[in-house]
Amino acid sequence: MNDVLNALFVLILTLNLFALGNGRILSVIRIVAAQGVLLGILPLLMHEHLTFPEVLSSAAAISLKGIVIPGIMAKALRDAQMKREVEPLVGLLPSTIIGALVTALAFLVFSRVDPASRSDASLIIPTSITTVLAGFILLTTRFKALSQVLGYLVLENGIYIFSLLLVEAIPLVVEMGILLDLLVSVFIVSIITNHINRAFSSLDTRRLASLKE
């Protein structure tokens, strides 16, 4: 079980790097969706004994993060008729390398932090920190609104991994509430994206900086 968990964490880390290194927004949407599905599987493996509500919340998380949210974003992308992030602030390859350095750093620094509650999860803290930082890099260095939403989703994934440390303690209601918030925010941003696109005929958020009379 521990081995499967560790393999999943490593796959999540790899997906981070590929999300940072990919210029096509549709591919990044797919990568983030895959990461969401992996995250939904994690709590199933970590619980000692499964109860019905836990399976239900996991299924809800998988279907939301793996199907619904990517579907909404893919539709927004199709409406905007745009394929790739043209010129990010930091190039694709440099941001991948920064992501890998961050991964290495997180592993060096946070391996000292011992998750006292669980012995089987030495990778949780470094993985979550790395995922949060990868999301942060995506958020800050990309200019297209949809890429920034993807960064936000990756960041949220990282926080979700951190919350797995408390997997026995977080009530179901809280998890469902977070998922609902996420869905609503992605929904709203997709609508906003559509409006930005219609008003400026571009999704570049830099254009939103200047006021117009």
Place this chain on the structure above:
Amino acid sequence: MTDIVVHLALLLVFPPLLLGVINKTKARWAGRVGAPFFQPYYDILKLLRKGMVLSTTTTWVFRAAPIITLSSVLAAGVLVPFGNSPAPVAFTGDFLLFAYLFGLARFFTTSAALDTGSAFEGMGAAREVTFAALTEPAMFFAFLVLAKLSGSLSLGGMLHSGGASAYPAGSVAPLVLTVLGLFIVLLAENSRIPVDDPATHLELTMIHEVMVLDHSGPLFGIIEYSSALKLFVMGSVLLGVATPWFSWNGWLDWPVFISGMLGLAVVVGTIESIMARLRMPRVPSLLIAAILLCGSAFVMLVR
């Protein structure tokens, strides 16, 4: 003794079948029937019976290169354990020899390409060495990970052949990373699709095919055979890393190993069918990703 005989027989006979399986998989994905599984054997035999055209500008390097490539790849194949039985030749540090036998093969292939004096082939040689410079660190990080995990400096020990115990607990995470990285290295080194297209002669895209453009007849047959051999040898290393758990005894190992290799060929063929070749400037990113994967596996181990 029988193990050594089977090892050598597999090494000599089996590789072109891998190419056949890859081509068949691609054909099936495209909805075609495809060439028979044994087509690469027929192709190589046909080439060996043909005459040869040698450019007057070429020297002995051009003629020696395919033979040196073939012999160094064969030597590398002797160092690798296939499946669970030990390699015929094993000594401490043989992974260095393994890596640089491929380096020697590459040096002579590129030299032969430059020897023709064609700008076209020079371009291919430049690309080949550029990408090789990026796959080599990934490969060595992978070997470092395996050496650290197994505590052995020989390929046999690293890949746990000969009934050695399995990897220590908690090693799955770095192993997954290493397998991913090594798979990218395998695709790049054997000029498979995300990096190079083995089927096309379009000058914008090709790396390996352009270098061997002037070779013909038996020399070209040898080149084809040794590239199949290279795929087989590197595939067996990857298989050894990816399946550390299979440890049956006796003759059952060989069918398991062979079906594993065929499975790998199907995976490669599937990737070739569902992916487009990367643009040339994007290839280094993929290879750097391989370095990063193997490198972070190492960081995870030594932290």
